[in-house]
Structures are given as C-alpha cells and as structure tokens.
Amino acid sequence: MSALMPSVETRPLANAIRFLAIDAIVRAGEGHQGVPLGMAEIATALFTQHMKFNPADPQWPDRDRFVLSNGHGSMLLYALLHLTGYAQFGIDQIRSFREMGSHCEGHPEFNTAAGIEVTTGPLGQGIANAFGMAVAEAYLNAKFGDAIVNHHTYAFVGDGCLQEGVGQEMISLAGHLKLGKLILCWDDNRITDDGSTTLSISEDVSERFRVAGWHVIEVDGHDLDALATALAEAKRDPRPSMLACRTVIARGIARLQGQRGGHSGKLFEADANAARNELDWPHTPFEIPRDVLDEWRAAGRRSEREYLAWHERLAALPDDARAEFERIQEGRLPEGWQRVLEDYKKQAIEKGEGQAGIMISAEINDLLAPLPERMVGCADLEAPTSHKRSLHAFTAEDRSGAYVHCGVREHVMGSMANGMAAHGGVIPLAVTYLAFADYERPAMRMAALMGLPVKFVFSHDSIGVGKNGPTHQPVEILASLRAMPNMRVFRPADAVEAAECWALAYEHRSGPSTMVFARQTLPLVRTRSSADNLCARGGYVLAEAEGGKRAVTLLATGSEVVLAVAARERLQQEGIPTAVVSLPCWELFDEQDDAYRRAVLGVDTVRVGVEAAVRFGWDRYLGEHSGFVGMTGFGASGPAEALYEHFGITPAHIVAEAKRHL
C-alpha cells in the first residue's frame, strides 16, 4: 500500500461519513476533519457489521458501547448517528454543527438518550471511560449472566489519548484485568497537531500494548474487509484488543491528507469540491443519495432481532431478578436502603465515641456493601482507607468482585468510575488521599460536566495527616474542588454527619459528590439525635448562642467543628453569646433560600470561619469584618497535634479571632 492512498477502493458508505463531515466543517468554518476522514472505513466496518445497537432505543442496556475518545473528531460520531437513524441527529442538526444549541457540539457531549455515551475532548478520558464501561459490563455479566448483560465496548483512539498518562494507566490496568470485551481502534495516522508523531514519540505503540497483555492486530485502516475481519478476531480473543489501523489523516482532501494540516487545518469549499471529484461523490452538500442512506439505515436496524430476543429473555427472568435488574439500570436505590444509615446514626450517638474519619466512612460503606450496584476502586491505599472490608477483588478470574485494586493510578481510577457511571447499573466510588485528588481531578471535572453520580472519596484531608508532611497535606484542594461547578463537596464533622452526608451522596443522581474525611479521630459533635438529615441543607446551627442575642457565629467544617465547639464554650463562659454553624456541604447551603442562610450565618454578628485549609472561597460567608482561622500556606512535617498548634488552629486562637472582631 502507498503511504498516502491505500489501494482498496473507498466505498460510498464510508464516503457518506466523509462528506457529512466535510460539508459540516466547511459550513461551520472550523472543525477537525482528520478523524472523520481518516476513520471513515473503520467506523463503517464497525457500525455496519459489528456494533450491536438500536437507534430507536439508544439506551438499550445491553447495547455495545461506542466511545469516540479522539472527541475532536466529533463529526464522525454525528455522521454515524445521523446515518444509522438516531432521532436527534436529523440533517438539520448536522447542518448546525458547532452552532449554539446544536446537538452537534464541538466535542461530543454526554447524552445517552441521543446516542452519545460519554463526553470526550480532553485526551485520554474516553478510552479510560471505555475501560470503566468494560469493567461494569464484566461485573454485571457476572451478576446477571450472558442472557442479560453481554456486550462489547469499542473506542476510537488517536495518538494523543495514548500519549496521555491516563491512557497509559488504562492500557496497563485493562491488560492486567484481561477485559476481553474492550476493543480499541487506534487511528494510526502518524500525525498530531504539531506534525509528525516522530516529534514526540519513538516507541512501537503496538508493542507497548502487547507488553501489557493486549491482543494487537495491525490492519489497513481503509480496507473495509480487513477491518471487519480484524474486528471479528478481536471479539473472539479473550484479551482486550487493540486494532492498530494504519490510516491517512484527512483522507479525501488532497491538499491536506497525510499531513499536519489534515488534523484541523481550515477547509474551504474548494477542498470540498475537489474531494467530490476525487471520490466520485456527485451530490450536493449534505445530500446523501437514497441508496446509500438506505444501506446505512439498514445497518441501524441490524440488531433489531437481537434487541427483541434480549427483551424476551429479560421478560423471562424471574420477577425479582428482573425487578432488580431494572432497578439498578434506572439507578434507583432499593426501598428502605437508608435504614442502615439511620441506625448507624443512632448507634453513633449512643456510643458517643469518636473515630477516625475515614474509618467512619469505611464502616458506613461496609453497611451498604450488600447493594450489588456499588463498586469501589482504590488507588493502592486499601489499608489506610479501608473501603474494601467485606468486598472482594474484581480480578481477571473473578468478575463478581466489587473492589478494583487500581494500583497507584488515581487518574484512570477516576475516569474508570466515570465510565462505570455512564454505563449504568453501577454506582462507582473512587478512593484515595485528598492530597492526590489533583491526579484525579481531570476525571472529576468530566464527572461534573457530564453530571455523573460518581462518589469521589478522600481520606487524610488536612494537616491532620501529620508527619508525612506538606506533600501529603491538602490545604488548597477543598477550595479547588468547591470551585468546580456541579460538584458537591461534603466534609462531615463526625459519624452522624458522615451518615447523613453519605445518604445525600447516594441520593444525588445528577452529579458527582466528593466525600472528604479526616485521617484523625472525629469526636462526636452531633450528640443529640435527630430524625431529620440536618446536612441536607448544607449548613445548620449545631449549637445556638445562649444568654442573649447571638454576638459571634463560628463557621466550621469537618475536623474543625469540634474546635469551634470548644471555642464556643469559652466564649459563652465569658458571656459572649456564640453559635456554632457546621457547613458540611457549601453547594447545598448555597441552594437554600436567603432567609434560611441569613438565619444560619447570623445577621450583624462577628463571623469566624474555621477550617484547616486556606481561606480562599470562605469570604462569601464571612463579610468584610470577620475572621478566619486556618492555613495561609502549605503544611509541615510533624505530629498532627503539634501542627494544629503551630498553625494556630486551636480553640484559643478561634476565641482570640472572634474577640478581635467584636
């Protein structure tokens, strides 16, 4: 084959993708033609001969999943959705590519109802999501059997996704877990945005996959038959498969194909016209000839029989099994699931003892471990975070395990969790230290953007970490997570708040929750029982001022609430009526009405924020003449108690700060 133009005839089905992409990109004035033009044959082979899907029911639980990890090539996906007959992707949508309000956005945005499995764009996320989908599939397959859950996950991937660390983590872990139903198609076009891939990589990418235990097939990415055969082989192999598809970027645009400009160099009408001649496509822009469209629509109906058979099998399940499957698919928690949390609250109050923050979370989650939809990933911190307990490991040999040993790979852990949540049927938790949240953060942002109900769980949340020193002591990370739209950050003060916050997190379906726990002991501060979930409003008066009008409001979260309580006692003793407000979840508090917020925060009182973290973000609750007791920089290495003393996060200092502003 020649480097730029393989010998196999390009076919009209693939060219339908090409011209939808070309026409849409020319019309929009920008876009990335490299992928849709380079991967048109691969997409055609997959969607017309292998993918199990039903455009009439995009959310069919047992559909194959398709992820366009090189999401900048979004027109490839939109073209496929249009051609195979997804309702939301009529030709008018294609014509409105990149316009405000179009389904055809610059990058694909998560919308399973419309056929988009996951938001992609930041490179590497998509293949890591696909990996998470394959984990979810394997786990649910073990629970419900081949008759109900048995599908593949396909991902298209470019060089960038494989250069990214998260992609490399995925390759290693997916190979280790032998996820045989995960199939990647690599767009091996040897071009990135900067030009030749030789600028930044020399390794044999196929070999790198093989080292990690993958099944690799090298194939001409423009040869439909070879691609179809390779996909069949990939499906048969018990290992995860990577099709290294040798392609020509932007194939069909003579001026750009095989070159750097092929990636996203501006396309002009003249390019489109030249391509029409070159590829024998005598049709007007956005016109797909009837026979070609018919063939594509037939491809969209290819799985109808399988679809009906699957529904028959589902209907044939015993009632309780079917109900259970439907429940977890819909993401509903079982009737009365909260009871264990309520009991836990009561018992915590009865015992009256403190406990290490992260161990409280572990205990609570262990009580919920019987929920079959829960899966826990952890980045090599099983012992210090303790969220395994009665779970067993999900391994290559045992897919029934709900605990994934992710290794020291926080990033793919988070992206895997996103993929699980997007897949459905699984509620994923991802557990590590808060100091390592930054490693996971790109995945957390995607969860927030997609509105996925992932639970990001963090331990060791402050200088309370102690002697491990500043690298391991978050000071700015709470603020950085609170800044993220659609992310709820919970930092409970004790076992009672922890149970309440976990109840809220499991109930929250339209976005991720970040659960932040101390390593050190959280003494009980919620000593009075309450049937209500007080954390549901995000913040509440834990202890009201006594002996007069409230003069001081101490606002605190997590491990510092107990310090505020101690400070309040001293202030009260000095005759200064002082309230303590616990603020376990700012986002929920900010959703409350003005009257509630003002009542909690206190009008015309001195306010002092207390948190073993930086002040950044706190001012919204403090007002101009109020104080803050917390960190002003990074931590230090020393015993936790000494550090609290050293940085002045003590009742005495809180008292002084309050008085300074009275």
Add this chain to the structure above:
Amino acid sequence: MSALMPSVETRPLANAIRFLAIDAIVRAGEGHQGVPLGMAEIATALFTQHMKFNPADPQWPDRDRFVLSNGHGSMLLYALLHLTGYAQFGIDQIRSFREMGSHCEGHPEFNTAAGIEVTTGPLGQGIANAFGMAVAEAYLNAKFGDAIVNHHTYAFVGDGCLQEGVGQEMISLAGHLKLGKLILCWDDNRITDDGSTTLSISEDVSERFRVAGWHVIEVDGHDLDALATALAEAKRDPRPSMLACRTVIARGIARLQGQRGGHSGKLFEADANAARNELDWPHTPFEIPRDVLDEWRAAGRRSEREYLAWHERLAALPDDARAEFERIQEGRLPEGWQRVLEDYKKQAIEKGEGQAGIMISAEINDLLAPLPERMVGCADLEAPTSHKRSLHAFTAEDRSGAYVHCGVREHVMGSMANGMAAHGGVIPLAVTYLAFADYERPAMRMAALMGLPVKFVFSHDSIGVGKNGPTHQPVEILASLRAMPNMRVFRPADAVEAAECWALAYEHRSGPSTMVFARQTLPLVRTRSSADNLCARGGYVLAEAEGGKRAVTLLATGSEVVLAVAARERLQQEGIPTAVVSLPCWELFDEQDDAYRRAVLGVDTVRVGVEAAVRFGWDRYLGEHSGFVGMTGFGASGPAEALYEHFGITPAHIVAEAKRHL
C-alpha cells in the same frame, strides 16, 4: 538466589543505612522502612562508587543529581546525607526524624543547600523531575561543553512511580529523547501498599522500558558488585538506563521482609533488636562504628579531585563565558533584559491595536528567546499557542534546541519543568490550554510547594474558546489555581499588561507563575504610556470615576477588562461616576497595604466583579452588597461572541448589575 534472601553477603556500609533507618523509624513511631532497607545496597553501590558529589558544596553545579522518587523512603536519603557528611544532617537530625522542625521530614523537601534536589512524595513526580534535570543537563552541556556541564541524573523509583501516568509519560518521552545520562534504579520488590504487585499489574516492566527505547539491566539489588558493574554499564550506554533491581522489601526485618507489611508496617524495638542479631550489628541505636563511618565519609570525598579540576576548568574559561555560566547558574537575568519588554509596551500603545492574547505572549517571549536559559515545553499545541517561533526543537540529535515537543503529555511537561528549574541554569516555560491545566496541576502544586520559578503558560482561557465547547472552556480553573499557596496567577488584559506581567514573572524567583491568556483578541485598554509597571501591585485603577465621588467600581481581569471599560462609559454617560480596576494578579494585590487596596477597591462604592469564570474567590473583593458578572456553570459550544451574549457577560449586563446594587 532465594526469593527472600539473596546469597550475597550484606555489607556493613549498607547496614549503616539500614540501622539509621530502623532506629529513626522506631523512634518516630512511624515511617517507611521498605525502601531504605530494600535499597541499601543499591544506594551504597551508587554513592560509594559512582555518584559525583561533594557534601562540602552540595550545590556544585556539575554534581550528579540524585532523586529519591519513592520519597516515602526518605530515611534512605537522610542516612546517605548523614553518612557521606552533609553538614545539615548530623546525627541529631536523624534522631529527630519526623519531628517538627527537623530536616528529616516525612518526605524529602527541596533544599539543594542541604543536599535534597527535589521534594518527592506524590508518586511519579520524582522520576519526571529527574527527566527534566537530564534535559537541562543535556541542553547546558550543548551550550557550555563537557568541561563545564557533564553529569548524570540518578533516580530511585518504586512500583508506584511507574504505575502513575506521569511516570509512563516520562518513560515514553525520555526514551524518545535518548537521554543517556538519565539512570533509574527500580526497586523491584514486588510489593506495594496493597500487597503483591500482582494485584494491579501483570506487565513486564523491563519490557515496557525497552519498548520505549531504554537500556535495561536486570540485577540482584542486594549484590553490591553486580550493582556497581551495572551502574558502570548504564553510564556507558547512550540510551537512558533502567536498572531493574530485584530486591526484598524491608530486608533485614525478619518479621516483615518480602511482605506487604514491609512497606510501612509499624516497627518495634524488638524488630530492631532482632535485626541487630540477624545482621551482626552489635551497635547501639544511632551508633555508626568509626570504621564504617570513616569509609562512608571517604566516599563523600571521592569526587574532591573532580571538584577541584572542574573549578579549574571553570576558572580557565574566557571571562565572558564564565560570567555567563555563573549568571545563569545564579538565576540572574542579564543587565537590561527588560528593555525589550519596555519597548514592546511602547510600541503596543503606539500601534493601538488588539491582538489575540496568546499571540501577544508568544511575541513577547520571542523577543526574549535570545536568553540562553529559557526553555519552552509544549504539549502538542505548537501552532495554536505559538511559543516556538525562532526557537528550534530539543531532540535526541540536537541538544541545542530550547523547545521541547512534549507530545500530548501535559503532566510530565509540568514535572519536567520543575526538574529543570530545580536543576538550575534553565528557566522553564510549560505551555498548553488552560482547560488542560488540571492534567498538569499535580506538577504545579509541587512547583508552588518547592518555590520553583517555573512559568506555567496557558492559552484559551475562557468561553472565548468558542465552538470547541465546555470541555475546552475553563470556568473554575482560574479559581482553583488562585487557591494554591505560593502560586501567582497572572491574567493580563492587553499587550501592555502582558508585557508587564511577563516582566514580573521573569523577575519572580521564589515561586511559580501562571500566565493565562485569551485565545481571542485582547483590544488595547492601557492606551496611556506609563514607565511604571502598573501590574506590579497586582491591581490598579485603570480608569478613575469622573464627575463626582466614585459610586461604582468595576473589577475585571483579562479579556473582560475591555467589557468593564465599555460598561463604565455607559454608566458615566448616565451620570454615575464609575471606575474600572484591573486585577491582573490577585496574589500581588493581596500583598499591598490596606490603604492602597481600599483606595483601589473603593470605599462605600458598589463593586461589580467581571470575569468569564465562576465567582468562587471573588467575594473577598466584593463585599456583601455587590455584584458579579461571570459564569455560574460550565460553558457551551458556540461562537465566542454568542457565548458571551448567552451567558450575559456583556457591558449591558454589567451596567444592569451595577445599577441593581446602587
């Protein structure tokens, strides 16, 4: 060799490391013995036979660099520094391991004066820093020749560092760049915190390195002679080398060695006593027998002759070459370096034209390109960020290039930059889109923690990105970076501010600077010339209220300053005296005295913050009855102008918001 106890005799030199670690960890009550006990022979072979260093002058520019990437094993490093005779690591320091104020902190903290090359702890960072050091060495070697710059970079690395994505990015890129003087020693102990490495990895790690073009030597990690030979071989090979050292974790502690608990399971005095018997070490805690210490101290003096010879060679350089070398070593910029920036400011005002934000930065940096100490890394966005220009690429064949094509690997780009800065002699820039800052963030945190003068440069800083959609539109990232201690975040409004901010960034030596630029055009707002650097105070009155006492203060940054200026015009026309404050750097503004800040922010005026980002963090400048015009959630896909309109970030909306609060 048996799996747990290799046949080669353990020697007293290595055992001196072991017992310092054991005694310090027992005394501290916690610590990670796995590394110092498992890597004692490797460290001994390296420091007594290969490392070029001088404890009497820890900052000797041509010393070999040593990075303990598995930084939790910090006692290994402290033991080495003590034994070889670094002044700051007397035995009292070793005895105070993990106490407040000790140099022997939980993890090594950057302190080149004391012999610690870089802060390590978050896994993967250290080896990526080492890679950056090797890049800096190669670059300076090309500039100054073997006589002046010719040293190796060694890094010790555990399984975790190699599982992390940033580690994988490093392997790929360092192999590509053929950094032959980079030598890793892998502690192949087959144990991580969770237990056996087989829980989370199956791949042949040595093969993975070979695929990436590394030279790999497999060696018994407890065989001193074999290790010394392997290190010699590594130094000879033109490829980067990885010594896969088969080791027994926590070797010497019978109860824990070779096992999960070896990593950091609690050590007791009984363990120490048992080890003393087992290893024939009849000395009291913290006692190193004279002959052993003498031998170690002699090792510390091994490079003395080389040290003197190097100084002779330096002295023999022509005056200007020596002065230049000394200048860049000290991090001093050349006399008058700012003149080009001042000229640029003047010309920008004369031209009076707007320009794309990131192109302004590119232009400015191109003017500074002649500074030999500048190196620019970019994550596969050469064209849209444009910071290459007159630079040429640093490659395996040409080390004189100052531009590193990092590939789509933001994380290692950032960590590489940290390693370059820690190495010295190089001022590193790392360039990508702001939306991908999260990928780089763990490195940025380390730069802030270490106080390294890295310049993190970002383009495409808001919804101004337009049609690429919300994945590519930062809304929360400015806030998340401003939350970071010791990080200066600059967001200039136009070419004049950009020149001023770059001047401040290059002058700032005690911490990193984040430079944030719009993709879209920044019209000129600083139309009047000023000799002073107005950005130096972080915020200033760009346009004072006219026609009466200031009633409204509009506070804005970057691309929104021009909107505030337009809004001010309308408010002034309506008779409302309005000032515009530009706030290009919050951190610098916060350092100003109260009087200045109050004068700028305006007392008893309505304040409206304007930024195409979330409000988080802005309240510190606004007060309770003030407004904000910006984003409340993620962006959308559409033309930039349409998005600004859609999200209400317009002069009209600013005017309305100001009036609402009047």
